[in-house]
Amino acid sequence: MVDEIMLVAIDEDINDSDIVALQDHLAEEVHANDAQGIVIDISALEIVDTFVGRIIAQLAGIGILLDAPTYLVGMRPAVAMTLVELGMTLPSVKTARNLQHAVTRLRASR
């Protein structure tokens, strides 16, 4: 947590068993710390397949339901290009170029 904004970094080798723990952690932390927003950092990811895409969409969905606007940051250019070809443009997920942009927008939206 930094300035009431929760940061979540997704590891490259995230797997099925990590997801529920990550979702649970995110939801509990947002609630307990009255987080005003969530930033999901995917800069460690060399690829995003439909499996990880679904995880991102679910995390953002939890954020929306808990009234914590969620931004995705750190997407590599090649990842953006492959996601479009996969047909997975994550329409419900807001993106920002980097953490600073995301924080600026989250503060502006309060």
Next chain:
Amino acid sequence: MKRLRALPGTLFERHEITAEPDVFRARQAVGRAMDALGAKVIRKTRLVTAVSEIFRNALIYGGSAVVRIYCDAEDRMVWVDCSDNGPGIADMTLAMSDGYTSGRGLGRGLGGAKRLADEFEIVSEPGVGTQVRLAGRA
């Protein structure tokens, strides 16, 4: 089941996929094969994303799979064969179509992998298994 013909090039690595971490390891190996041929980042990303979909499908639906990665230095192609002995795919047209999923995916895995790969072939027989072969140009 009709099996696809032998892959061109030389064997780079062979991996068995029996659990989720194997999907990560095997796709990392495909990335190393692309690096070995001096692939651009976007080409590497496309193929590694495509094989990730295929490997995960093979694990989820096939139970386990054997992956063989070949480097064809002459044509600057990385070829990947993923074979499982799972239940097979009864309706290939349906399985390849966007929006269809029989499991936990987004229903874009197979069709997406085909779009991302430069070469893509799949053969399957119910009760026997599924073999996917795909390639990316470095």
